[in-house]
Amino acid sequence: MSACVDFEGDVSQPFAVNCGVKQGCVLAPTLFGILLSTLLWIAFPLPNGIAVSTRSDGGLFNIARLRAKTKTITVLLRELMFADDAALCSHSEAELQGMCDGFNNACYKFGQTISVKKTVAFSTNAPPPHITINESTLNTVEDFRYLGSTASFSGNLNREVDTRIGQAANLFGKLKSRAWDNKYLTKVRIYLSCVLSALLYGSEAWASHAHVERKLNSFHLRCLRKICGVTWSDKVPNLEILRRCGTTSLYSIPKKRRLRWLGHVSRMDHSRLPHQVLYGQLADGKRGRGRPKLRFVDVCKRDLKLFNIAADWEHLAQDRSAWRHKIHQGAEKLELDLELNEFARRQKRHTPCQTTAFICAVCGKHCKSKAGLVAHGRAHRR
Numbered sequence: 312m313s314a315c316v317d318f319e320g321d322v323s324q325p326f327a328v329n330c331g332v333k334q335g336c337v338l339a340p341t342l343f344g345i346l347l348s349t350l351l352w353i354a355f356p357l358p359n360g361i362a363v364s365t366r367s368d369g370g371l372f373n374i375a376r377l378r379a380k381t382k383t384i385t386v387l388l389r390e391l392m393f394a395d396d397a398a399l400c401s402h403s404e405a406e407l408q409g410m411c412d413g414f415n416n417a418c419y420k421f422g423q424t425i426s427v428k429k430t431v432a433f434s435t436n437a438p439p440p441h442i443t444i445n446e447s448t449l450n451t452v453e454d455f456r457y458l459g460s461t462a463s464f465s466g467n468l469n470r471e472v473d474t475r476i477g478q479a480a481n482l483f484g485k486l487k488s489r490a491w492d493n494k495y496l497t498k499v500r501i502y503l504s505c506v507l508s509a510l511l512y513g514s515e516a517w518a519s520h521a522h523v524e525r526k527l528n529s530f531h532l533r534c535l536r537k538i539c540g541v542t543w544s545d546k547v548p549n550l551e552i553l554r555r556c557g558t559t560s561l562y563s564i565p566k567k568r569r570l571r572w573l574g575h576v577s578r579m580d581h582s583r584l585p586h587q588v589l590y591g592q593l594a595d596g597k598r599g600r601g602r603p604k605l606r607f608v609d610v611c612k613r614d615l616k617l618f619n620i621a622a623d624w625e626h627l628a629q630d631r632s633a634w635r636h637k638i639h640q641g642a643e644k645l646e647l648d649l650e651l652n653e654f655a656r657r658q659k660r661h662t663p664c665q666t667t668a669f670i671c672a673v674c675g676k677h678c679k680s681k682a683g684l685v686a687h688g689r690a691h692r693r
């Protein structure tokens with residue numbers, strides 16, 4: 312391969328490229344793909360990995376469809392590769408060690424080496440695995456960052472959300488002097504495209520609990536308040552802030568993204584892995600005691616209900632523009648519901664109680680509760 316440098320119209324003499332990743336070469340990605348698929352073919356002769364039984368017909372939320380033994384197929388999750396980032400997954404430490412050995416041997420045969428420094432071992436809800444490659448032990452980590460998202464030992468979202476909020480807050484801080492202090496810019500647009508996109512990166516696949524949503528929303532409103540130059544002492548309600556900025560709360564935006572992704576995966580070809588994983592469940596393994604963990608499918612079901620999308624959503628999702636329109640409508644409805652709730656709550660809080668059992672002995676004010684009466688009593692004692 313040879314290359315030349317093009318600078319302001321002047322082209323240099325061609326020179327040979329003998330090392331490096333050969334960036335800009337059109338053939339290299341294809342060759343790399345061929346090499347790696349052959350390598351994987353040799354590396355894993357055994358059907359090791361995580362088995363998922365799947366069936367794409369019969370509706371996503373119908374649990375009974377996966378009980379039919381003849382209609383389900385089993386797919387194997389073994390290596391998750393994205394360009395030169397690779398992850399091997401397994402249910403047990405011994406199996407993972409076997410897979411690593413196989414992969415390492417195949418790499419050796421093809422003249423590739425695994426960088427032990429850059430490779431880590433990671434487990435969820437299991438003791439940290441002890442994996443060796445070429446007689447050196449891999450570092451074990453509690454949080455693993457893969458393609459920008461953080462997977463944590465406990466398997467929940469807290470660490471990922473904290474990282475996202477941290478990154479978004481960092482970006483927000485960096486833009487302070489350039490954007491937020493400037494009064495001639497459309498700051499909300501900048502916020503939505505720079506800060507919010509960093510905050511919600513990868514949120515399409517989150518199975519988020521209500522407390523995560525509240526956390527994200529309070530960060531969102533804190534940022535918007537700073538942009539508007541409003542502090543808490545100004546006593547401006549959240550609804551007013553959202554109205555001024557012409558945007559919505561962070562309850563509907565992640566839901567919208569999630570449902571858009573759900574539609575995208577359901578439209579995918581049935582032989583593709585994301586589709587098979589969405590429509591499947593682990594072939595073996597038990598659920599622990601206690602409340603079942605929230606899954607992506609459960610969250611999608613909840614979102615569809617909130618967005619008032621009918622049970623035949625799979626049929627609707629086949630038409631991309633109709634699906635988008637439906638999600639948009641649903642998000643508007645959800646926002647309206649939230650607004651009305653918030654308004655009613657505020658109204659209730661600000662209307663004085665007519666008659667209660669908790670009456671102030673000094674001024675005769677009717678308080679809502681005993682605690683309220685005690686708090687009110689302090690005002691007289693000052």
Ligand SMILES: [Zn+2]
Pocket residue numbers: 671672673674675676687691
């Ligand atoms: Zn009183």
